[in-house]
Amino acid sequence: MSQTVVGLPPRAANRPVRTKTAGAGHARDFMSWIVGVLFLFGLTTTAWAEPGIDARRVVLGSHQPLTGPASEFSAIGHAAQAWFQYVNDLGGIHGRQIELRIRDDRLQPERAVEAIRTLVVQDQVFALFASVGKRTHAAAQPAWASFQLPDFFVQSNAPEWTDPARPGVFAFEPTPEVEARVLGQYLLRKHGGERIVVWHASKFREAAFMLLRHGFTPQVQRKESDTSPEALQGIVKSLKQARPQVVVALAEYGDLLRFLQVFDAEGGTALVYTGTALADSETPRLLSLAMLKQLRLLTALPLALEQDHPGIQLHRKLLEVYAPDLVMSRWTIQGQAAAELMTAVLERSGRDLSASTALRSAERLDLPKSHLLPPVALDSQQHRALTSLRVIQLHPDRVDSLSDWIDGR
Template sequence: MARTLWSAFATAMTAWAVATSAIAGGVYDEGASDTEIKIGNTNPYSGPASAYGIVGKVEEAYFQMINEQGGVNGRKINFITYDDAYSPPKTVEQTRKLVESDGVLAIFSGLGTAPSLAVRKYLNSKQIPQIFVSSGSAKFGDYRSFPWSMGHQTNFLTEGRIFADYILSEHPNAKVGILYQNDDVGKELLQGLKDGLSTKQSMIVAEISYELAEPTIDSHVVKIRSAGADVFVNFSLPKAAAQAIRKIAEMNWKPVQIVSKVSSSVGSVMKPAGLDNAESVISASYAKDFNDSKWKDDPAMRAYSAFMDKYLPGSDKSNSLAIYGYFISENLVKVLKQCGDNLTRANLMKQAASMKDVELSLLLPGIKVNTSPTDFYPLEQLQLMRLQRGEWKLFGPIMQARAEN
C-alpha cells in the first residue's frame, strides 16, 4: 500500500515538475524556444524596387544589435530575410520557404503592397502572423477578413486625403495632374486624393498610370504638362519619382510638386533627381529627418547615427527608408517583449493589437502607435513637409484623416 502511494506521489511530482518546467521555459509555437525567436522577411534586394533593400538591411542590423545586448527576454532573434525582387510570384515562393522549411514564428515587415497581398491569404490560412507589413495599403487593416495581417505605415487612403486637404486649402483653383503607379499603391493614393477632393474632383485635369517595369516615365510627365496642370502629384515609387522630378526641371516647368512619402527619401529620390530640381517639393512624414538640423542633438537621432556607423558603415544615414527600418524593428522588439514567455502566434497578434500610445524613438513628437482588436492601423498621422536646400522642413499641424475600417 505504501509502495502504491509512493508510486502515485512520484508520478504526481514528475507531472508537476514537467508542468513547472514548461511554465518556466515558456509557451511556444514553431519558430520560438527558450533561446530563439525565428522571424521571416522578404525584401526587394534586387530588381526595379531595389532602393527599398536598405529597409531589410537595417532590420537585420537592428536585430543583430539587440542580440548583442542580450536579445529579447533572453532570446536571440534569428532574422531570416530573402530577396523577392518585388515580384509577387517570388514573394509567394520565398514566403512558403520561410514558413514550411525555415519554420518561422511570423513574417515581419514584408515589403511592398502587391508582394504582401500575394501571400496574405496563404499566411492567414496557416494562422501565421503577417505583422507590420511594410505597405501603406488600407487592405492590411482588414482585421475582420484577415485577422493575422497588420500593416504599419499611415495608409495610402489617409495620405491621399491629407494631400487633398492641402491642395484645397492652399491651391483652391489648382489644375491637378497625377502620375501614379498602376498597382494597389498608386490606386489607393489616387482614391484617397479623390475622396479628399470630394466634389472638387473637377480640379483633376490628368491622371496617368505607369507600369513598374517601364524604363522611363518622361512621356507621361509631358502629357500631364500638356493638360495644363499646375499642381503635379507624384504617386510613384523612388526610381520613377526621381525621373519625374528631373524631367519637370528639364522642361523648365514650375508646378507645385507633391510626392508620396514612400518616395520622399533625400538619398534615394531627391539626390538622384537633383536637389536643385527637387527644391520646394512637398511630401509628408511621421518620422524625424536625419538632415534636419533641429534633430542634431536629439538623443534618439544620435543613437541611430551611432547604430548606422557601427552596423552599416558607409550607408546613407539620411535615407528615410533606413530610418523606417530602424523604428519598425524597434516596434517589433517592443511587441516581443510584451509577449513575455508566451511566444505563441496568437499571443503575438494579441500583443500587436494592444499598443497604447507607444512612442518610437524616431517618430515625430506627438505621433504615437495605437492599435486595438478592431484597429489594425498602428500609425495614422502625418505632418506635411517641404524640401529646402536638401532638407525636409516640417510645416502645419500633425494631421489625421484615417480611412474607415
C-alpha cells in the first residue's frame, strides 16, 4: 500500500514510498554525496521538487488540434516550438532547455480531457502553455486544476478565463470587452462629434455597452441582431437609412466577414471599425478594394504583410531554420508571440524555478515590448496578456498604423 507524502504535487504525492532495506545506509551516504556535488555546481534541490523541472530542462504541455478540420490552429504550437528551439540553441533559460509537448485534441472537448491526463501522467509537464479553444479548454481545465499546476496563456478571447482573475490561469488574446474599450477611446478622440452606429451580434452585447460608456453624444445608436443572412441584410438596409459617418461592427470572424460583404454590396459608404478578428494578411483577398479603404481594424500583433517589421523578419528566419514546413500566418505569429511571453516568465522566475515562482513572476510581469509582442503588464488582478492594441488599415500589400498603443485594461 502506498503512503501519501504531504507537501508534494498531487502526482508525486501518490507515488509509493520506498521502505528501508539492507544496505540502505550505504545508499543514503552515496545520495548525500551526490546532493553535495549538485549543490557545489549550483543546482539547488528546488528544481527537483516539482514535475517537469530538472537541472537541464523544463517541460511544458499543450492540447491543440493537430489534426481534423481545425488543424490550422496547430501552427500556434509548432511556431512556439520553433521559438523555444531558438532559445535553446542560445543556451536555454538559466541553463535549462525548454520542451513543449503537444497532444492532439482535434478541437473536441472529450479529447482535450484525455490530452490533459496524458500530459500530466505520461509527459510529466511542469505547466500548461498555449492550449487552444474555448470549449475544449473549458472541458479540460477542471481536470488540470485538480493537479494545481500553472495554466499559462490560454489561446482564447473568452472573458471567463480572467474576468475575474483565476488563480494560476493566464489568457493570451484580447477579450471583446478589451477591444471595445480601445475602440471607445479611439473613436471618442477621432470621431467624437460624428454620427456613429454600433452594430453587434447578440453575444457581443456587453462589449457594445462597454464601448458606449465612453461618453459619446446622443448621436450614437446601437443595433443588435442575429447573424443570419436575412438579419444582416436588414441591418445593412437600416444603416443606409440612418446614414452614419462611422459604423462599429462587433461579431465573430465569419459573421463580420459576411456583414462587410453585404455592406459593400449594398453600397455602404461609412467608415467601419471592428476588433482583431479580421487583423489577418489574408483579409485583403476576401474583401474589395473599396471595402478595404473604409475598414479600420485593431491588432495587438504585427501582421505578415508588415515585411519591414523587425519581429516579422526574425519570425520568417526562425520558421525557415526551425520549421521549414510551416507557412507564416497569423497563427505562427501568435504562437511565437505567446512563446516569447512564456520565455519572459521563465527567465524572471530565476534558477530556482517552481510553480509558485513562475506564477509570482507572471503576476509581476511588465514587458515594454519584445520581438512580436506589444507592451504587456500583468498583476494579481490582471491575467490577460494582450490588452494593448493599435488601430490599423489593411491594404493588399501593406499595413498602415493609425494609432500608437491604446491600453484596453
